[in-house]
Amino acid sequence: MLDRAGVEHALGDEWKSGPCLLVFLRHFGCVGCSEHVTALSPRLLELAALDVRAVFIGNGAPSMIDGFVERQALADKKVTLLTDPSLTAYRAAGFARSKWSTLGPRALVDSARALLAGHPHLSVQGDAFQQGGTLLVDRDGVVCFFHQATSLGDHPSPSDVVDSAMRVRARESQYIV
Amino acid sequence: MSVWLHVANALYLLSYSVKDILWLRLLTVVAGGILLGQLLAASEPSQAAIAWNVLFTIINVYRIVLLVLERRPVRFKEDEQRLYQLVFRSLTPREFVKLVAIGAWEETPAALRIVTRGEDLDRIRVVYSGRTEVQIDGRTITSLGEGKFIGEMSFVTGDKPTADVVAVEPTRVLAWQKDRLKTFLADNPDLRAALQLVIGTDLVGKLRAG
Numbered sequence: 001m002l003d004r005a006g007v008e009h010a011l012g013d014e015w016k017s018g019p020c021l022l023v024f025l026r027h028f029g030c031v032g033c034s035e036h037v038t039a040l041s042p043r044l045l046e047l048a049a050l051d052v053r054a055v056f057i058g059n060g061a062p063s064m065i066d067g068f069v070e071r072q073a074l075a076d077k078k079v080t081l082l083t084d085p086s087l088t089a090y091r092a093a094g095f096a097r098s099k100w101s102t103l104g105p106r107a108l109v110d111s112a113r114a115l116l117a118g119h120p121h122l123s124v125q126g127d128a129f130q131q132g133g134t135l136l137v138d139r140d141g142v143v144c145f146f147h148q149a150t151s152l153g154d155h156p157s158p159s160d161v162v163d164s165a166m167r168v169r170a171r172e173s174q175y176i177v
Numbered sequence: 178m179s180v181w182l183h184v185a186n187a188l189y190l191l192s193y194s195v196k197d198i199l200w201l202r203l204l205t206v207v208a209g210g211i212l213l214g215q216l217l218a219a220s221e222p223s224q225a226a227i228a229w230n231v232l233f234t235i236i237n238v239y240r241i242v243l244l245v246l247e248r249r250p251v252r253f254k255e256d257e258q259r260l261y262q263l264v265f266r267s268l269t270p271r272e273f274v275k276l277v278a279i280g281a282w283e284e285t286p287a288a289l290r291i292v293t294r295g296e297d298l299d300r301i302r303v304v305y306s307g308r309t310e311v312q313i314d315g316r317t318i319t320s321l322g323e324g325k326f327i328g329e330m331s332f333v334t335g336d337k338p339t340a341d342v343v344a345v346e347p348t349r350v351l352a353w354q355k356d357r358l359k360t361f362l363a364d365n366p367d368l369r370a371a372l373q374l375v376i377g378t379d380l381v382g383k384l385r386a387g
Contacts, residue, residue: 046374049381159366162373163333166380170330174387175318175340177292177311177330 001057001082001089004065009082011089015137019144019168020053021161022135024095026102027126028060028068028083031111032152034119036132037072043158048078052136052165055080059087060126071120087130094148095133101151102129110153136164144168185211199244202237209234247271256282260305260351263324264379268371275368279361280353285344291327292342300352301328307348312341319386320345326379332358333376 001009014020023040025033037056047054056079058068065081068074074081084090087097101107115121134156136145145164147156170176185208192204213230216222251270253261257277265273283302285291291309292298304325311318318340321327327342332355362369 043370046377050377051381157366159370159373162370162377166333166373166377167335169384170334170380171336173330173384175311175313175330175338176334176336177298177327177338177340177342 001084002062003080003082004062004069006062011082012141014053014055014080015139015141017139018051018053019136019138019165020055021047021165022137023054023056024084024090024093024132024134025056025058026130026132026149026152027124027128028058028064029122029125030152031114031119031121032107032155033058033132034072035114035117035153036155037074038119039155040158040161041072041074041077043162044077044079046162047165050162050165050169052169053080054078055082057081057089058083058126059085059090059130061085064125068125083126085126087127090130090132093133093135096131096148096150097127097129098131099129101131101149104151107151107153110151114153134161136161136168138168181211181215185209185215199241199248202241202244206234206237206241209237256305256349260303260324263305264303265375267374268368272365272368272371275361275365276353276372277351279357280351283350283352285348285350287344287346287348290341290343291348291350292338292340294338294341296337298328298331298338299355301326301332301355301358302350302352303327305349305351307344307346309342309344309348312343313339319383325383326376328355329376329379330383331355333380 001011003009014022025036044054058064060083062083065083069081111121131149131152133149134145134147135143138144144167145161149155188204188208188211192201192208195201195204209230213227213234216227216230251274253270261270261273265276268276291302294313304321304323304327306323308320308322309327310320321342327350331338362372
């Protein structure tokens with residue numbers, strides 16, 4: 001994993017101090033990812049209040065991170081941006097790399113929906129065919145939520161993500177009632 | 178005849194230019210009514226045109242009734258108003274009314290156990306008045322007073338309670354059947370998100386206090 005300066009980070013460090021939401025995007029110019037981030041952004045404060053770190057991961061060059069942060073207005077949000085140009089973490093998580101998921105009929109419908117909602121489709125900034133996914137990992141490294149995108153517009157509901165975050169945090173309590 | 182036809186079409190034209198769907202439907206119903214009158218007054222009324230016009234009017238009137246019901250002012254009862262201010266301000270008043278409608282007020286006398294450790298909890302409650310205590314083996318862990326949720330952790334995790342909750346004062350709560358609330362929230366995604374914020378805030382408070 002690389003940050004915007006190209007400095008390497010071990011992904012496992014992200015959940016050492018507490019639960020962590022890992023959002024694997026497609027490439028940084030992807031219209032579906034813009035839609036996904038827009039839906040999730042208003043819930044980042046809730047996740048932060050629950051002490052759940054949020055990490056967005058793309059697969060373009062580190063220099064592409066700043067543009068993505070600016071387009072998605074993430075500068076003042078509690079989120080870390082990293083990139084995995086080697087796709088190592090994507091493969092480890094089992095996320096598909098597929099032309100069908102990018103260019104198939106469902107992907108076309110997803111793209112049209114996102115474009116009509118005003119999301120920009122920019123040039124490819126990473127791997128065009130790599131699909132994304134979402135994981136919530138607790139402090140022990142246990143995956144408590146897993147969503148594998150089957151097309152470029154296949155995103156989990158932000159409310160399902162927040163539900164999982166609450167579930168993880170509630171189970172850390174000394175009691176459950 | 179032609180004058181009324183022009184009036185009806187002018188109203189249709191006006192209805193297409195308004196942004197508010199309620200006004201659009203109202204104008205359409207009036208225009209349709211005028212057109213219907215003209216169709217009925219014709220020497221040889223077209224049964225098909227009349228039937229279609231009546232169908233459009235029925236659908237529009239039905240939708241107008243729903244819109245008016247949705248937009249009528251919300252009036253809280255005194256206890257609802259207080260609970261709204263205390264806990265549910267991130268919901269819109271109408272969302273809160275919907276939520277209250279599927280819940281039930283419950284009174285619990287002092288010293289009565291509300292939640293039993295290890296037993297399935299079928300309800301989620303929010304304390305309106307009174308005070309309760311969370312106890313493990315008779316030892317008090319924390320107290321839950323006005324505005325605090327009981328059963329939200331079990332609701333979120335699906336786990337059985339690991340502690341008892343006992344009313345230490347006469348306590349009034351608003352309670353929801355978990356299954357009914359889950360179904361309701363699945364049908365109302367905006368309200369689900371708003372309620373998550375309320376429950377998440379309560380959860381964070383308890384985790385930080387604990």
